[in-house]
Amino acid sequence: MSPLAMVLALLGAAVVLFALNRPRMDVVAVIMMVALPMTGVITMSEALVGLSDPNIVLIAALFVIGEALVRTGVAQRLGDWLTARAGASEAKLIFLLMVIVAGVGSFMSSTGVVAIFIPIVLRIARNARIPAGRLMMPLSMAALISGMMTLVATAPNLVVHSELMRQGHEGFSFFAFTPFGVPILVLAILYMLVARRFLAPGPAPELPERAVLTGWVADYDLAGREHRLRLRPGSTLAGKRLDTLDLRASAGLNIVAIERGSRFRRKLIHPRAETVLEPGDILLIDQRKNGASDFDPDSFAQAHDLIVLPVSGQWFTDTAQEIGMAQIIVPPTSRLIGRTVTQARFRSSYDLSVIGMKHGTKPVPDSVLDEPLRAGDTLLTVGPWRAIRKLADERRDLILLDLPAEADEAVPARHRAPLAIGVLALVVVLMVWGIVPNVQAALFGCLLLGLFRCIDMGGAYRSIHWQSLILIVGMLPFSLALQRTGGVEIAAQALLGALDGASPQLVLAAIFAATAALSLFISNTATAVLMAPVALAVASALDASPYPFAMTVALAASAAFMTPVSSPVNTLVVGPGNYRFADFLRIGVPFAVICMLASMVLVPLVLPF
Known part of the structure; x- marks a missing residue:
């Protein structure tokens, strides 16, 4: 087998594994880092070169800066301002929401932005009596478009920028993407003002003002599962630890x-x-259906000397109680995916109990403790307020979706918000003016945020999406391997052969379509790694400037509107927006075509061939 055939075989295997999501994407990336040197095309040192790439460090630093904006309440204040300014006007809500999300996403992870704004949008939808589905799609679309705003807005931009520099060209400037992102955002707003009528028809959802159990019984199919049992003085359970029982x-x-x-x-x-049970304790119990369908509370109470109490329907409504309730969502980056609540040792790890689960919008009728978790699952949890508030700082494995109205939504460092904004402004100025390299500016910002106590070291490490970084590092060697074996040149010539005699604008459209199509199956970051060298090879064959072709790849990588699995951003809004797969096809495919046409017009105007 030729070296090119071996590299292509490994690339094909990676694409299949990415599409199946088994094993995880970062694991696949590590496998490829180990396997590629075995072909003899690259060395092990070259396979690991991504670990020393400044752009990898820059991406990690940007995660930290984004987390500081969350911890100081900057994003939440923007949401509160949105609520106050928009009122009950749905059109105004969509306009302001998309502008704010695209703006914030220009400087932090789009997935993080969506995680922050989902609870805000749900609250706005409830107050304005608007179906949440009419706002969730604009939210995800704006978050994806935010990647078209600045150089540091999304990882594919930095990947394309790095490939330009690696081939001896000058990279993109900080705001090189803005002339494309702003018009596309305007088109998206106009499009969503029209397309919203095709989303979530029917009355606005009646979300409870207070997140009590009685408000979620129907949603999570909890009816008949709740019981209250009091221990008599002579109960066989008294004096025993729960782990022994x-x-x-x-x-x-x-x-x-x-x-x-x-x-x-x-x-x-x-x-x-x-915990040791005492006489007089009242046990608030969620009775699992799976494996316990014949449970009889009266028989259980008689066997253990307990008293069956009526269910008052007022569980956890006292604001002075230490126990609270919350809905949380499982993001696509979660390490809990594929594991059950029991296997994940959820109570031990998070100090919370899971009493309800939804796959998308469908409640799990049987034991939630034995049901494998999936990306986008919504969990109803019970636990101490401090554990719930601690979970608000963790957005890698679980995302806090909804809190009771009684919850104090204070953030850890609200009074340091001006400092965080000042540091962000300083970092942007350093990057725009080129006073220091981008990565140095970002690291300097991280140090200042730590000095001003806008974020601590624990929060900084937790904020970094290591899975994304390893994915980029693992896929970068493919670019070098394909170039050495002639694979990039073959792909470029095949593309030009299929478009023999076509105008450069049609070539850009073909590159856009190929990049967007590949993003349906693998990460848009991995797509950028593979398509950037091909686009630059096409530019070289046409004896044209590399910049319009590189920019087209970056824009297409962010145009992941077409399916709920095209991007983690889309996956997050499926449950809260009550969406189906067809909703993304119906709304996302036409707008992806609009983005392609807009790119064909805008790119040659701003970046001539």
């Missing part, structure tokens, strides 16, 4: 809280393995 396995019972004390001085205790 193991009621989950023996009776299919999940204790979500323990009510302790008199009626005048009662408190709720979150159960842990070491």
Whole structure:
């Protein structure tokens, strides 16, 4: 087998594994880093060269800066301003929402922006009595378009920029993308003002003002599963630790809280393995259906000397209680995907109990503890407020979706918001004026944010999406391997042969279409790694400037509007927006075509051939 055939075989295997998402994308990237040197085309040192790429460090630093904006409440304040200014006008809401999201996303991860704004949009939809689905699609579309705004807005931009520099060209400037992103954002706003009528027809959802269990019984199919049992003084459960009782396995019972004390001085205790039950305790129980369908509370109470109490329907409504409720969503980057709640040791890891689960918009009827988690799943959890607030700082494995109205939505460092904004402005100025290299400016900003206590080291490390970084590092060697074996030249000649005699604008359209189509199956970052060398080879064959071709790849990589799996941004809004796969096809495909046509016109005007 020739070296080119071996490289193409590995590339094909990577694409298939990416499409199947088994194993995880970052694992596939590491496998390719190990396998490519075995072909003899590149060395192991060359396979690892991405780890020393300044753009990798820059991306990591930008994650930290974005996290500081969240921790200081900058993004939340923008959401509050949006609520105050837009009122009940749906058109005004869509306009302001898309402008704000695209603006914020120009300087931080688009996935992080969507994670921040989903609860804000849900609250706006409830207050304005607008179906959430009418706002969630504009949210995801604006987040993707934010990648077309600045050099640092999304990883594919930096990948294309790096490829230009590697081939001896001058890279893109900080605002080189803005002349394309702004017009496309305007087109997106106008498009969504028309296309919104095809989303979420029907009345606005009645979201409860307070996130109490009674408000979620129907949504999560919890009816008949809740029980309250009081321990008599002689109960066989009294004086025993919960881990020794193991009621989950023996009776299919999940204790979500323990009510302790008199009626005048009662408190709720979150159960842990070491919790010892006392006489008089009231157990608030979620009874699993799977494996416990024959559960009889009266028989269980008689066997253990308990008293069956009526369900009041007022669980967890006391704002003074230490136990709260929250809805959380599983993002595509979560390490919990494929594991059950039990296998993930959810209660031990997060100090929260899961009592409800939805796959998309469909509630899981049976045991939520034994159901494998999927990307986009929504979980209903119960636990201490401090654990819920701590979860707000964790957006890698779980994203806080909805809180009760009683929850104080304070952020850890709200009073340091001006400092965070000042540091961001300084970083942008350093990048735009080229005073120091981009990566040095970003790292300097991270140090200042730490100095001003806008973020701590733990939060900084947690904010970095290591999976994304490893994916880029693992795919970069393919670019070098394909160039050495002639694969890039063959792809470029094949593209030019299919478009023999076509105008350069049609060649740009073909590159855009190929990049967008490939992004349906693999990460848009990996797509940029593969398509950037091909686009530059096409430019060389046409004896044209490389910049319009490179820019087309970057713009197409961000045009991932067509399916819910095209981007993590789309996956996140499926559940909250009550979307189906067809909704993305119906709305996303036409706009992707609009973006391609706009690029054919704008790119040659701004970046002549």
